[in-house]
Amino acid sequence: xxEFGMGSxxxxxxxxxxxxxHPENGNVLHSPGGSSGGSAAAVAARxxxxxxxxxTGGSVRLPASWCGVVxxxxxxxxxxxxxxxxxxxxxDSVGIVARSTRDIRDTFNIVSAPDPHDMTCMSKSxxxxxxxxxxxxxxxxxxxxxxxPLKGVRVGVPSEFWVDELxxxxxxxxxxxxAKLESLGCDIIPVSLPHTPHTLPAYYTLALAxxxxxxxxxxxxxxxxxxxxxxxxxxxxxxxxxxxxxxGDEVKRRxxxxxxxxxxxxxxxxxxxxxxxxxxxxx
Amino acid sequence: MRSAGRLISRGxxxxxxxxxxxxxxxxxxxxxxxxxKLTFSxxxxxxxxxxxxxxxxxxxxxxxxxxxTTAGFxxxxxxxxxxxxxxAQKLFSAASAKWNEPPNTNVNVADxxxxxxxxxxxxxxxxxxxxxxLALNGQIQLRSAFDxxxxxxxxxxxxxxxxxxxxxxxRGGYVDLGLLDGLEYVKRIGIHQLQLEQDTAKSxxxxxxxxxxxxxxxxxxxxxxxxxxxxxxxxxxAVMYVRKMQNLLRHIGVSNCNMEEGSLRCDxxxxxxxxxxDRLSGTRCELKNLNSLKVIRGAVNAEISRQIAVVQRxxxxxxxxxxxxxxxxxxxxxxxxEAAPDYRYMPEPDVPEIHINESWITxxxxxxxxxxxxxxxxxxxxxxxxxxxxxxxxxxxxxxxFFEQAVVGRDPKRVLSWITSEVFGQLAYRSQRLADSxxxxxxxxxxxxxLSSDAITPGQAKQLLIEFMDGEQRTVDKLIAAHGWEVISDxxxxxxxxxxxxxxxxxxxxxxxxxxxxxxxxxxxxxxxATNGQAKPQNASEIMKELLExxx
Numbered sequence: 104x105x106e107f108g109m110g111s112x113x114x115x116x117x118x119x120x121x122x123x124x125h126p127e128n129g130n131v132l133h134s135p136g137g138s139s140g141g142s143a144a145a146v147a148a149r150x151x152x153x154x155x156x157x158x159t160g161g162s163v164r165l166p167a168s169w170c171g172v173v174x175x176x177x178x179x180x181x182x183x184x185x186x187x188x189x190x191x192x193x194x195d196s197v198g199i200v201a202r203s204t205r206d207i208r209d210t211f212n213i214v215s216a217p218d219p220h221d222m223t224c225m226s227k228s229x230x231x232x233x234x235x236x237x238x239x240x241x242x243x244x245x246x247x248x249x250x251x252p253l254k255g256v257r258v259g260v261p262s263e264f265w266v267d268e269l270x271x272x273x274x275x276x277x278x279x280x281x282a283k284l285e286s287l288g289c290d291i292i293p294v295s296l297p298h299t300p301h302t303l304p305a306y307y308t309l310a311l312a313x314x315x316x317x318x319x320x321x322x323x324x325x326x327x328x329x330x331x332x333x334x335x336x337x338x339x340x341x342x343x344x345x346x347x348x349x350x351g352d353e354v355k356r357r358x359x360x361x362x363x364x365x366x367x368x369x370x371x372x373x374x375x376x377x378x379x380x381x382x383x384x385x386x
Numbered sequence: 387m388r389s390a391g392r393l394i395s396r397g398x399x400x401x402x403x404x405x406x407x408x409x410x411x412x413x414x415x416x417x418x419x420x421x422x423k424l425t426f427s428x429x430x431x432x433x434x435x436x437x438x439x440x441x442x443x444x445x446x447x448x449x450x451x452x453x454x455t456t457a458g459f460x461x462x463x464x465x466x467x468x469x470x471x472x473x474a475q476k477l478f479s480a481a482s483a484k485w486n487e488p489p490n491t492n493v494n495v496a497d498x499x500x501x502x503x504x505x506x507x508x509x510x511x512x513x514x515x516x517x518x519x520l521a522l523n524g525q526i527q528l529r530s531a532f533d534x535x536x537x538x539x540x541x542x543x544x545x546x547x548x549x550x551x552x553x554x555x556x557r558g559g560y561v562d563l564g565l566l567d568g569l570e571y572v573k574r575i576g577i578h579q580l581q582l583e584q585d586t587a588k589s590x591x592x593x594x595x596x597x598x599x600x601x602x603x604x605x606x607x608x609x610x611x612x613x614x615x616x617x618x619x620x621x622x623x624a625v626m627y628v629r630k631m632q633n634l635l636r637h638i639g640v641s642n643c644n645m646e647e648g649s650l651r652c653d654x655x656x657x658x659x660x661x662x663x664d665r666l667s668g669t670r671c672e673l674k675n676l677n678s679l680k681v682i683r684g685a686v687n688a689e690i691s692r693q694i695a696v697v698q699r700x701x702x703x704x705x706x707x708x709x710x711x712x713x714x715x716x717x718x719x720x721x722x723x724e725a726a727p728d729y730r731y732m733p734e735p736d737v738p739e740i741h742i743n744e745s746w747i748t749x750x751x752x753x754x755x756x757x758x759x760x761x762x763x764x765x766x767x768x769x770x771x772x773x774x775x776x777x778x779x780x781x782x783x784x785x786x787x788f789f790e791q792a793v794v795g796r797d798p799k800r801v802l803s804w805i806t807s808e809v810f811g812q813l814a815y816r817s818q819r820l821a822d823s824x825x826x827x828x829x830x831x832x833x834x835x836x837l838s839s840d841a842i843t844p845g846q847a848k849q850l851l852i853e854f855m856d857g858e859q860r861t862v863d864k865l866i867a868a869h870g871w872e873v874i875s876d877x878x879x880x881x882x883x884x885x886x887x888x889x890x891x892x893x894x895x896x897x898x899x900x901x902x903x904x905x906x907x908x909x910x911x912x913x914x915x916a917t918n919g920q921a922k923p924q925n926a927s928e929i930m931k932e933l934l935e936x937x938x
Contacts, residue, residue: 188501192735221504222737316534316732319545320499324600342538365536365730374732 105138106351107318108157108190111165113140115353123170124148136166139198143170146200153210154200159191160306163198175199175207180225182211183218189317191310192223251288258289263299301380308364308377315361318354321346457698458661461690462668463624463654464616467631468609469641470585470649471514477584477608478505478548478737485647489601497606499543505736511608512740515555515582516750518610518640521757522577524559528742532582532734537727540598541586543605549583551731555740556580561614561634566762566773567626575627576615585609610640616655616666621686625679628652636783637758645678652676654686657703658693668693669703673717676710685710689717761786769798778806782813784821791827796834804834808848812855829854832862846871870918880913880929887912888933898934906931 105115112134113121121141123133135144139156143166146154156163158176167174175198182197189195197214201207217227225233241255260281269277281291323329323345330344350358364373476483479496495503519526531553534546559577563569587605589598612631618624632643632650643650654676657668673689676682688710693703707721756764758780765776765786779785785805793801809830813820833850836842842850842862850858850865858865866872887909888895898905906927913926 185504186502189504189736220506222506223735312732313735316536316546316730319536319538320501320543322538322545324540325498325543325602326500341540362730365732367728367730370730 104141104156104162105353107188107314107354108138108159108162108195109314109353109357110137111162113137113144113166115351116141117351125171134169136169138162138166139200140166140170142200143167143172143174146170146172146202149202152201153206155214156198156200157187157190158196158198159194159310163200167200172200172202173204173207175201175204175211177211177215180223181215183214183216183221183224185218185220185224189313191313192317193313194306194310253284254288256284256289257292258284259292259294261296261299262293263296296384298380298383302384305377305380305384307360308373309381311357311361312365312374313361315358315365318350318358321349323349457694459658459690459694459697460661460665461619461686461693462616462657462659462665462670463618463620463686464670465614465618465624465627466653466655467612467614467628468585468651468653469518469612469631469635469643471511471608471610472639472641473508473510473514473608475508475510476606477508477511477582479606480506480508481606483607485649487603489599489603491603493602493605497543497602499545505548505734507737507740508608511582512555512742513750514608514640515580515610516742516747517638517754518612518635519556519559519580520747520751520754521634521638521640522556522559522561522580522612524556524577524580526742526747527553527555527557528744529553529739530555530742531739532737534732534734536730536732539586539589540600541589541605543587543600543602547584547586548734548737549611550581552733553739554579554581561627561630563623563626563630566759566777567630569623569626573617573623575617575623578613578615580610580612583609583611616657621683621690624654624686625683628679628682633758633780637780638754639783652682654682656686656689656693658690658697660697668697669705671703671705671717672707674707674709674720681710681712684712684715685717688715692717765790769793769802771798771802775802775806778810782810782820784819788820788827788830792831792834796831796838800838801834804830808851812851816855818855823855824857825851825855829862836862836866842866842871877925877929880917880925881933883916884909884913884926884929884933887916888937895934895937899938906934909934 104121105111105113106117109115113136114134121135121144123135123140124144124147125133134140135147139154139158139162142154142156142163145151146167147170156166156174158164158174161176163176164174176196177198179194179196184192184195184197187195187197199207199210199214201210217230218224258281285291321327322342324342328345328349330348332341332344347355363369364377470485471477471483473483475481476492476497479494481494481497482492484492496505516526530550532548533551533553535549535551536546538545556577557579559580561575561577562572563575564572585604585607588601588603590601591598593599614627618627628650635641635643641649645651654673655670656673657666657670659665659668671689671693673685676685689708696703705723706719707726708717709720710717761780762773762776765771765779766773776786779789779802789801789805792805809820809825813823816823830851833842833847833854836850837844837847846869850862853865860868891909891912894905894908898909909930910926913930917926
C-alpha cells in the first residue's frame with residue numbers, strides 16, 4: 104500500500120509500486136489504485152481470497168474498482184481500529200477486498216465486532232439497537248419476495264455527484280447499477296447533497312491535520328530507525344533528521360500541510376471551517 | 387494578631403529565605419523552625435511535638451509575610467496545580483500508575499506511542515476528578531471532551547498530550563481561606579476550571595553527556611490540572627491555598643499531593659498593578675518548577691519585587707516564563723514570549739465525549755467524606771478539643787477516624803495525647819503513615835484501658851505500642867503476662883518483702899523514726915526495685931509507712 108495510507112496510485116511505498124493485473128495497452132503497467140492497491144492487486148491476481156485494507160477517503164474502494172474486484176468500506180466504527188496504523192483517526196475504516204460479495208459479507212461478520220481497546224468502535228448495545236431499528240423497517244419483511252425483493256427500498260442518487268470529470272465508462276456503470284436496482288423493486292430518487300463541492304477540500308484539511316498529529320510519534324526514539332541529528336542543539340531539532348530520511352515525500356508533504364492548517368494563524372481559516380462543513384454533511 | 391517575636395533590625399536574615407526583617411522568636415520551637423532551613427514535615431519527623439509545631443507554624447507564616455504594599459503596588463496571582471490522581475492505572479492505558487518503580491516497567495504500547503495503539507479511558511480517573519470537583523464546590527460538566535496538545539520533546543512519546551483544553555470536566559468552584567488556615571481574614575479563591583490530562587514521561591539529563599534518559603513509567607498517568615482564578619493577592623495566600631488544596635485532596639482520597647514525590651506540581655502566574663488601577667492591568671509572568679511551599683513563597687515574593695522595580699524604572703514587564711533560584715532569591719528567564727510554542731490544539735478523535743448524568747453525580751456525592759471544616763467544628767464541640775489538636779489529626783489521613791473509634795467511652799484528652807505524642811512519634815521514627823501502620827484501634831484502646839486501670843505503667847504502655855506497631859498480634863493481657871508485668875497487689879507478699887527490707891536497712895529505719903520522714907521514699911524505692919517496679923506505687927507507700935510506724 105501507499106506509505107501510511109497516503110496516496111491513490113500505490114506508487115509511494117518503500118517497497119516499490121504495486122501493479123495492476125489488467126494492462127490496457129499490452130506492455131504498459133498500470134496503477135492498481137491506492138492506497139490499498141496491493142490488497143486489491145493480490146485479490147485480483149488470486150494470490151489470496153480476501154484482503155484487508157484501510158479506507159480513509161476511498162483507499163479500499165478505489166483500488167478494488169481499478170482491479171476489477173469488490174471493495175467494501177464498512178461504516179466508521181463497525182470494525183475496530185486497534186492495530187491499524189492511524190492516518191486520520193476520525194475517518195479511518197478497515198476495509199475488505201474480495202472477488203465476491205459473499206466473501207466480503209462472511210469476512211465482515213467476523214471482523215465487525217465490539218472492541219474495548221478502540222473507544223470509537225461501536226459497542227454491542229449500539230449494534231443491537233441499530234439491528235433492532237433496521238428490523239422494524241417495513242421493507243425488510245418484503246425482502247423474501249422472489250420477484251421484487253427490494254420493493255419499498257428508496258435509493259437516492261445525489262445530483263452533485265454528476266461531475267464533469269466522470270468518464271463515460273463510469274457513467275455507464277452507474278446507470279446500469281441504477282437500472283438493476285430498479286428492476287429489483289427499488290425507487291430511484293434524485294437527491295441533492297449541496298455541500299458536496301466543499302467536501303474534498305474539507306476532507307483533505309481534516310485528514311491531513313489528523314495525519315500530522317498521528318505521525319508525530321514517529322521520532323526514532325522508541326522504535327524504528329533513528330538517524331542522529333546533524334546539529335544537536337534544541338530538542339525540537341533532534342527528530343528532524345530521522346523524520347526527513349524516514350518518511351517518503353508524499354507523507355512529508357501531507358504532514359507539513361496538516362501541521363500548517365492546525366497552526367495558530369491558519370486554524371480559523373482552514374481547520375475550523377472544514378469541521379463545520381463536516382457537521383453540515385453529517386446532517 | 388499575636389506578636390510573633392521582637393523585631394531586632396531591618397535587613398535580610400542570612401540564615402533563611404525570609405526577607406525584610408531579622409527576628410528573634412520568643413518560643414524555642416519557633417526559633418528552631420525559623421532558622422533550621424528544614425521544612426515543616428522534616429521537623430515533624432525529627433520528633434518535635436506536632437501540635438506545638440502547628441501552632442508555631444501558623445505564627446511563623448504570619449510573621450514571615452512581607453508587606454507587599456510597597457510604593458502603592460499590589461499583586462495579582464493565579465495558580466495552576468497539577469495533581470497526580472490516586473488511580474491504580476493510567477488515564478488512557480491499563481499500565482500501572484504506581485510511583486517509584488524501576489524505569490520503563492509500567493509501560494504498554496499505548497504509553498509508548500506504538501503505531502496501532504489506541505487510548506482507553508480509565509473510569510476510575512473520571513470518578514476521582516469528579517470527587518475533586520464536588521469537594522471544591524465546582525460544577526461537573528455533563529459533557530466534556532479531550533484535546534491533543536502537540537509539541538515534540540523527549541518526555542512526550544506520542545508527540546502530543548491528551549488534555550481537556552476547551553471542554554474540561556469541571557468548571558467553577560472555590561477554596562475558602564480563613565483563621566483555620568492561618569489567615570487573619572476570610573478570603574475566597576475562585577477556581578476557573580479543573581481538567582483531566584496525561585502526565586509526561588520523565589526525562590533525565592546529565593547522566594550521560596549529550597544524551598537524555600527517558601523513563602516512560604510516568605507517561606500517561608492521570609493528572610488533574612486545577613486552574614485558579616487570579617484572586618490571590620499575596621505569596622502567603624498562595625501558599626495557604628496550596629496547603630489547603632493538599633489537605634482537601636488528601637482527605638477525599640484523590641491524591642497524595644506530595645510535592646517532594648511530584649504528585650503535586652505548582653505553576654504560578656504573577657503580575658503587579660498600581661493601587662487603584664485594574665487588577666488585571668499588569669503583564670503576567672509564569673513561574674514554573676516550584677517544588678516546595680517554601681520555594682513558592684520565595685519565588686512569588688521575588689517576582690513581585692522584580693516587577694515592581696521594573697515598573698518603577700519606567701520599563702515594561704515582558705511576558706515570560708521564569709524559574710526561581712533559591713540561593714540568590716531571584717527569578718530568571720527560562721522562555722521568552724517569542725519562543726512560546728504553538729500547541730496546535732485539536733479535538734482528540736480517538737476518545738469520544740464523556741457524558742455524565744445527574745444520578746451518577748448524586749451517588750458520587752454521597753460517597754464523599756465530611757469536609758475538613760465540618761470535621762473540625764464537630765470534633766471541637768463533640769470532644770472539647772482545641773483547634774490545633776483537630777488540625778494536627780486532620781494532617782494525618784485516617785487519624786480522625788482512628789480517634790473517633792478509639793474515644794468511645796474513654797477520656798478524649800488522654801486518647802488525643804496518646805495519638806498525637808506517642809503514636810505520631812512512633813510513626814515519625816518509622817517514617818510511616820498511620821494508614822500503613824500495623825497498629826489497630828482495638829490494640830490502641832487495650833493499651834489505653836490497661837493504663838487507665840493501672841494495670842501497666844506509662845513506660846510499659848509505650849513499649850506495648852512499639853510492639854504492636856512492629857507486628858505483635860497478641861492481646862494486651864497476654865503480653866502483660868508474657869512480660870511478667872502483673873502488678874503485685876497481693877499485700878501479703880509485699881509485706882514480706884517490705885519486712886525484709888526494713889530488716890536489712892536498720893540505719894534508715896532509725897533515721898525515719900527520728901523524724902526524717904523522707905526516708906519513706908528510700909524504702910518505697912527499694913521496694914519497687916525488689917519487685918521490678920511491679921508493686922502498685924500507692925500500695926507500696928502505704929504498706930511501708932504502716933510497717934515503719936509499727937516499729938516505733
